Amino acid sequence: MESLVTAKKNINEKGFLDIETPNIDYVKEILKLKKEKNAVILAHYYQIDEIQEIADFVGDSLALAQQAAKTDADIIVFAGVHFMAETAKILNPTKKVLLPDLLAGCSLADSCPPEDFAAFKKQHPDHLVVTYINCSAEIKALSDYVCTSSNALKIINSIPKEQPIIFAPDRNLGDYLNKETGRKMLLWDGACMVHEAFSMEKLIDLYKEHPDAVLIAHPESEAHMLKVAKYIGSTSGLLNYVKTSDQKKFIVATEAGILFEMLQENPDKIIIPAPAKEDNTCACSECAYMKMNTMKKLYLCLKHELPNIVVEAELAKQAIIPINRMLELSK
Ligand code: 13P
Ligand code: SF4
Numbered sequence: 001m002e003s004l005v006t007a008k009k010n011i012n013e014k015g016f017l018d019i020e021t022p023n024i025d026y027v028k029e030i031l032k033l034k035k036e037k038n039a040v041i042l043a044h045y046y047q048i049d050e051i052q053e054i055a056d057f058v059g060d061s062l063a064l065a066q067q068a069a070k071t072d073a074d075i076i077v078f079a080g081v082h083f084m085a086e087t088a089k090i091l092n093p094t095k096k097v098l099l100p101d102l103l104a105g106c107s108l109a110d111s112c113p114p115e116d117f118a119a120f121k122k123q124h125p126d127h128l129v130v131t132y133i134n135c136s137a138e139i140k141a142l143s144d145y146v147c148t149s150s151n152a153l154k155i156i157n158s159i160p161k162e163q164p165i166i167f168a169p170d171r172n173l174g175d176y177l178n179k180e181t182g183r184k185m186l187l188w189d190g191a192c193m194v195h196e197a198f199s200m201e202k203l204i205d206l207y208k209e210h211p212d213a214v215l216i217a218h219p220e221s222e223a224h225m226l227k228v229a230k231y232i233g234s235t236s237g238l239l240n241y242v243k244t245s246d247q248k249k250f251i252v253a254t255e256a257g258i259l260f261e262m263l264q265e266n267p268d269k270i271i272i273p274a275p276a277k278e279d280n281t282c283a284c285s286e287c288a289y290m291k292m293n294t295m296k297k298l299y300l301c302l303k304h305e306l307p308n309i310v311v312e313a314e315l316a317k318q319a320i321i322p323i324n325r326m327l328e329l330s331k
Contacts, residue, residue: 026295030054033302040073041298042088044080045235046257046290051079051298058261060236061133062148062330068092069327077302078309081106081289086137089309090316090323100297102307104289106134108220111190112169114138120166124186127164130156131322134192135169137311141318146326149173149219149234155329156181172196176219176226194255195220197285202275203228203251210249213272216241217253225253225274242266256284257291 031054034041042064043055052058057067061084068076068088075096078085083106085099112135121129121142131143132152140146147155156177159165165183167174169190178185195218203225207213216238217229226232231241235258242250243265252258253274262271273284301307311319 024296024299026050026299027054030295030299030302033299034077037075037302037305038073039075039077039302040067040071041077041079042067042071044084044257044290045239045261046255046287047079047293048257048291048295049260050295051293052257052260054295054298055079060148060150060234062150062234063236064088065091065133065148065323066327066330071095075302075305077298079293079298080104081109081287082309083109083134083136085309086311087133087140087323089311090137090140090319093311093313093316096305097309098301098305099307099309100294100301101292104292106289107193108132108134108170108190109136109139112136112139112188114142117168117188118142120188124164124166127166127186128159129166129168130159130185131168132170132173133323133326137315137319139168140322141315143168143322144325145329146322148326150236151326151330152177152219153180155326156183156185158329170220172222172226173219175223176232192220194285194287195253196222197276197278198222198225198253198274199277200224202277206251206272206275210251210270210272213249213251213270214245214247215251215253215274217274218255221253229253238262239265242269242271254285255287255290256282257286 041055043051043058065087069091076088077098078088081104085097089097129143130145133146133148145155165185167185168188171187171189174187214230216231217225219232242262249270251272251274256273276285
């Protein structure tokens with residue numbers, strides 16, 4: 001059996017265990033290790049199909065944070081991106097939280113560097129700070145409330161109307177929330193590259209082919225997409241809309257991984273991913289970070305209990321305050 005020292009040596013420059021794994025039945029081995037180690041696998045809807053299939057729980061950002069907050073497993077394997085695993089670690093300082101690929105980041109979280117944000121916040125001392133969960137622990141530590149796309153309206157509406165707010169880091173979600181709430185929140189100028197990749201021109205062409213289709217979109221999408229969408233919601237909101245709608249055909253503007261669950265839940269419906277500007281192999285928009293996690297990396301991280309998420313204790317103490325406020329308001 002490989003020692004921990006050997007395993008650590010095998011973490012390559014990309015941050016994951018790079019070990020030959022010939023002829024391994026990943027499904028069988030992952031299930032075995034999970035049981036042996038009392039681990040739980042939490043996966044986001046944007047993960048590859050195989051990971052969604054083997055996970056104990058698949059959900060949106062809010063549901064995953066809620067699961068992380070209540071699990072009694074000894075190890076949490078977070079099949080998602082870094083800010084999600086980091087949030088799980090902040091909620092579980094004594095548990096091991098593993099991320100199959102340490103480089104699975106987020107363009108939206110990266111668009112809000114902590115020093116720049118701290119300076120911006122300093123310029124507006126009378127403002128409360130509400131941040132989308134897609135940000136680093138440092139940004140959460142500078143926040144009064146955290147929210148996700150499932151509960152953002154609820155969180156913002158819980159704050160008195162006259163209270164000025166800074167919303168970060170997503171300008172598209174912030175703009176959508178301003179329109180919905182009639183507020184004038186100050187917006188940080190960040191965005192998700194996956195949700196800004198949709199092509200309006202190609203969408204119009206797609207509509208000509210499918211005039212009976214209904215467009216539904218994630219609120220990280222740009223305003224012109226949201227303007228023509230029949231429904232706007234988080235990944236779980238989009239799933240619920242398709243499941244409960246009488247319509248038969250949908251164009252879905254979010255990361256394409258959601259199609260796995262959507263098609264499973266609605267085998268009788270036609271679901272088309274919204275087209276991206278660039279010609280990707282899938283003719284849709286995929287999150288390269290979410291797709292960094294593979295079955296091999298999931299197996300290796302569970303086997304060697306690496307890469308292990310670490311959050312400095314003082315930072316975690318600050319960052320948990322706005323996360324707990326969100327969880328409390330979302331009950
Ligand atoms: P939700 O699953 O909360 O809608 O978030 C979408 C997303 O972009 C996660 O990175
Ligand atoms: Fe970040 Fe966008 Fe990927 Fe979500 S889809 S993890 S917001 S880059």
